[in-house]
Amino acid sequence: MQFALIFAAHALGAMSVLSVLTAGPQLTTALGLTPVQLGGLASIYSAALAAASLPAGLVTDRLGTRAALTLSAFGIATGLAVTAASGGFAQMGAGMALCGAGYGLINPAAGRAITLWFTPQWRTTLLSLKQTGVPAGAALGSLTALLGPVWGWQAGIVCAALIAFLAGGLFLLLLPSEGPQPAHAAPRRNPLSEILALPDLGRANLAAGLTNGMQFALWAYLPELLQRSFGAGAAVLGLCLAALHLGTFLGRVAWGVLTDRLLRGDPAHGLRVLCALALAGVGALGAVMLVASPVLAVVACFVLGFTICAAVGLHVALTARIAPDHLLGGALGYTMLVTNLGGVGVPMLLGLVVSFSGIGGAALALAILVGLVFGLLSKLA
Incomplete structure (x- = not known):
């Protein structure tokens, strides 16, 4: 209930x-x-x-x-x-x-x-x-x-x-x-100061902002990229977007289960595995430019949905792992603030890349951003 x-x-x-x-x-x-x-x-x-x-x-x-x-x-x-x-x-x-x-x-x-x-x-x-x-x-x-x-x-x-x-x-x-939190349990420092001082939370939140920004960028630019690469028609575009959203739904369930059952509940490790698989999806997206395959485009979209677009639950779990109980709400609010700001900034950056270099440049930019997320998470326990 x-x-x-x-x-x-x-x-x-x-x-x-x-x-x-x-x-x-x-x-x-x-x-x-x-x-x-x-x-x-x-x-x-x-x-x-x-x-x-x-x-x-x-x-x-x-x-x-x-x-x-x-x-x-x-x-x-x-x-x-x-x-x-x-x-x-x-x-x-x-x-x-x-x-x-x-x-x-x-x-x-x-x-x-x-x-x-x-x-x-x-x-x-x-x-x-x-x-x-x-x-x-x-x-x-x-x-x-x-x-x-x-x-x-x-x-x-x-x-x-x-x-x-x-x-x-x-x-x-x-x-x-x-x-309400009882007075004797209140932190002695200002709660916001404590939240901002939490070890690793800023790095984890930056990674969350980047993945959320990539998700918004995929929503915004995938149709144009696929049309540019091989003139994808309405049917192929519909299949690709359906694959993206289906992958997102399945991924949001699967990554939580996999992390709890196979990775001992370590969301940082789960996110690193997610990033590794996301690179395969980005590579498939870049290959679409070379082989113009609708099947490969659908597969790439599914993998990107299953990874990049499904990462938010793991990011929330990572914040819950880092923050103590008395700061948890504020820490999650901080995470969502940075996550939403990523949704503002990254799509604009990818938009510039798409304007000048098409699907190849977009795939390279996504690969760099995924690698950056992996690097931010590499030192987290």
Whole structure:
């Protein structure tokens, strides 16, 4: 029951933003939003998520996981209600900011909950498995948006708000009470200073930012790269993207299980193995330029999804291994902050490479970044 609720919490963030963005055609008609403004809603959501990550982690350490998850769900429900009542871009952007801030609480709270509530023998598995709530929430948000053409664009968003509000009630009633951190257990130093001083955490977080950035870059540029390399048509592109996302889903489950069962629960070792396999996927992507094989392109996309796009659970588990319990929420917030910033910077860097050198240069750049991640993790126990 507890893990199901944690899974549901992760689904809420993706559900909230997709329930709005999938209603884009109705929003352009009803509210006169431009394509730039629609994209701006996603940017506002992402910026609020990144900005809230570290403060949300510190709040989680103070309030406890049940209170943080409950607050996050009610915050998302409020943001969706504000969005549904919007008459224009400004109010809709404010609603999206509330949703992003609410999801910022979920990442550290859910990671802290699994670390404290479940046995260490399955910790990495569960930390990876909870991330599959994101595609589940995305699917749910897209489904709610289908109500728009029938009952108006607000219908799907209101439905998503009611789901988030119900989830908040379930968190409050069914999750165990951890309570605020007692005064005598409070760290003697400033918590943020302690988090930033944790040995190896900065290096581990930089690696997390790079892998997340590579994931976003693959989402953004794979279609163009495959079209450039051998003129891939819609069917091949569809198969390649399906392989990428299928690999991501399977990898997020498999790497947790493999790490717990075969690597003695060592996420740093699991990430190093992941990087080694990722290099094979990058090599296959580069070879597509030479042999123009649709089959090889599909295989490369699957391997890249299974490795680079599936790494986030292991990065969260690595943070949980490095940070002490009383700093865990803040440390996870720090990890998610750097992870999201990587999603901003790396795609722009890869975009420049793609513009000048195509798939060969992109494959080389990805190989260098994967090697850098491996180097950052090489000294971690």
